[in-house]
Amino acid sequence: MYxxxxxxxxxxxxxxxxxxxxxxxxxxxxxxxxxxxxxxTKAALKEANLQKRHAEWTRQRSAQPLRWQWASGIxxxxxLLVVAWYFMTPSNLTLQEYAEVYIEEDLTRLNTHMDTANxxxxxxxxxxxxxxxQEALPIFNRLAAGNPSAKAYEYEGLAQLQLxxxxxxxxxxxxMAADSELLENRGKFYAALAYLKKGDTxxxxxxxxxxxxxxxxxxxxxxxxxxxxK
Amino acid sequence: MIIFQDSAKRVKKGPVNLFLGKKYPYFLxxxxxxxxxxTIFGTQxxxxxxxxxxxxxxxxxxxxxxxxxxxxxxxxxxxxxxxxIEEEDASMAYSDxxxxxxxxxxxxxxxxxxxxxxxxxxxxxxxxxxxxRKRTTNTMQAFQRVSLDDLLIPVPDLQQTxxxxxxxxxxxxxxxxxxxxxxxxxxxxxxxxxxxxxxxxIALQYNYNTxxxxxxxxxxxxxxxxxxxxxxx
Numbered sequence: 001m002y003x004x005x006x007x008x009x010x011x012x013x014x015x016x017x018x019x020x021x022x023x024x025x026x027x028x029x030x031x032x033x034x035x036x037x038x039x040x041t042k043a044a045l046k047e048a049n050l051q052k053r054h055a056e057w058t059r060q061r062s063a064q065p066l067r068w069q070w071a072s073g074i075x076x077x078x079x080l081l082v083v084a085w086y087f088m089t090p091s092n093l094t095l096q097e098y099a100e101v102y103i104e105e106d107l108t109r110l111n112t113h114m115d116t117a118n119x120x121x122x123x124x125x126x127x128x129x130x131x132x133x134q135e136a137l138p139i140f141n142r143l144a145a146g147n148p149s150a151k152a153y154e155y156e157g158l159a160q161l162q163l164x165x166x167x168x169x170x171x172x173x174x175x176m177a178a179d180s181e182l183l184e185n186r187g188k189f190y191a192a193l194a195y196l197k198k199g200d201t202x203x204x205x206x207x208x209x210x211x212x213x214x215x216x217x218x219x220x221x222x223x224x225x226x227x228x229x230k
Numbered sequence: 231m232i233i234f235q236d237s238a239k240r241v242k243k244g245p246v247n248l249f250l251g252k253k254y255p256y257f258l259x260x261x262x263x264x265x266x267x268x269t270i271f272g273t274q275x276x277x278x279x280x281x282x283x284x285x286x287x288x289x290x291x292x293x294x295x296x297x298x299x300x301x302x303x304x305x306x307x308x309x310x311x312x313x314x315i316e317e318e319d320a321s322m323a324y325s326d327x328x329x330x331x332x333x334x335x336x337x338x339x340x341x342x343x344x345x346x347x348x349x350x351x352x353x354x355x356x357x358x359x360x361x362x363r364k365r366t367t368n369t370m371q372a373f374q375r376v377s378l379d380d381l382l383i384p385v386p387d388l389q390q391t392x393x394x395x396x397x398x399x400x401x402x403x404x405x406x407x408x409x410x411x412x413x414x415x416x417x418x419x420x421x422x423x424x425x426x427x428x429x430x431x432i433a434l435q436y437n438y439n440t441x442x443x444x445x446x447x448x449x450x451x452x453x454x455x456x457x458x459x460x461x462x463x
Contacts, residue, residue: 002449009384026389036396037456039381043397044405045424046329046376054325057299101347106308224304 001031005038095204098225099196107158107193118143121152133159148172148179148187157190166198189218274301277346284335287431299328302350313358323357330357330380333426401463408458416451423448 007013008021025031110125124139137159144153157172173194176187192207208222275283275297283294303324310320330353334340340349360377378397382390409417415436422432433444 040397040400042424043376
């Protein structure tokens with residue numbers, strides 16, 4: 001009996017056999033029970049496999065010592081010298097892809113400020129989170145009034161970034177980066193994203209390296225991205 | 231209806247392999263080149279290399295599966311935040327996403343029409359929503375994280391609900407216990423099947439003469455399990 005069930009689920013029955021099987025399945029309780037057992041077994045195996053592979057993947061990654069990252073970095077550098085010609089094809093696409101995904105995944109939703117007494121900021125955030133950047137922009141602009149320390153200033157830069165006004169976004173992020181009063185300064189990292197979107201990979205790479213060296217916000221993704229493109 | 235395609239049929243003849251100096255199919259060129267580059271430089275293989283590596287099967291399949299897991303692991307954090315779920319749940323949903331994607335690659339359900347990255351994003355997002363749904367409907371214990379919908383795809387819509395109910399009536403705990411007692415070979419073969427390995431690949435791995443022998447062996451294991459299950463009720 002399992003042969004026909006298996007052939008059905010593996011797509012090996014002819015059109016006529018397929019149709020006949022489905023007709024029988026609708027009427028024959030015994031067949032339906034066997035199909036249910038067949039699929040339950042598969043589900044149980046899949047679940048066990050998921051648990052096993054998940055444990056392997058997460059254990060391997062958490063147990064990976066840091067020195068391996070350094071070792072792979074050194075190996076990459078040596079390898080680069082040996083057959084540098086092979087890498088003449090630009091690898092910055094990967095870096096730009098990372099930036100695109102980061103913007104899509106991490107920057108399309110701003111955290112709502114429950115404790116804020118500033119209704120306008122919340123309105124701007126709501127617009128932003130609904131991808132209405134054009135409406136959000138003047139609100140952030142008015143609230144920030146050019147003050148790099150204001151949260152609205154960061155949001156103004158992000159709205160410019162989403163609107164693809166990269167030069168305007170860069171100007172804001174660079175001012176943020178130069179502001180020493182910001183506790184968690186994302187200016188340099190965001191500026192790197194904007195440069196990547198603009199197509200200026202060299203400047204973006206330089207900024208990402210500075211983010212890592214100066215231990216600024218965005219260090220973790222910057223390290224991941226730069227390691228990937230090495 | 232799932233259409234199972236033979237990946238070997240899609241292999242095209244490629245240019246001269248730089249490292250082997252011979253004309254090789256694309257997937258071999260990709261594999262050798264990629265493996266060398268990844269080993270020396272620690273770079274990430276491209277999505278195309280990963281898909282080809284998984285489809286090629288054999289010993290390199292696991293290698294490329296792990297590379298696929300690593301490549302989009304950054305999604306876990308954003309998934310946790312965007313869907314407001316625990317990072318541990320997002321991490322499990324991500325592992326599930328990777329296994330689902332691998333199965334879709336091997337069975338031909340992923341045809342390469344969309345980018346692999348987009349495909350993974352979409353599945354992961356659905357899995358995160360599933361976590362929330364299962365939490366609220368309290369169905370987590372019965373089926374953990376494996377999607378019944380995926381398993382029931384070939385079945386006509388009208389019969390899916392009835393079958394899903396029948397599946398829910400099975401003693402899943404008992405099936406799991408019996409699978410642990412069914413014998414090592416049966417366990418391995420059935421696990422490979424559940425991962426989307428074809429009978430051809432199973433036959434190669436266990437030196438069976440034909441795909442048919444692999445299928446018969448696999449189905450005998452299933453029948454043995456069924457007998458044990460009925461006897462235990």
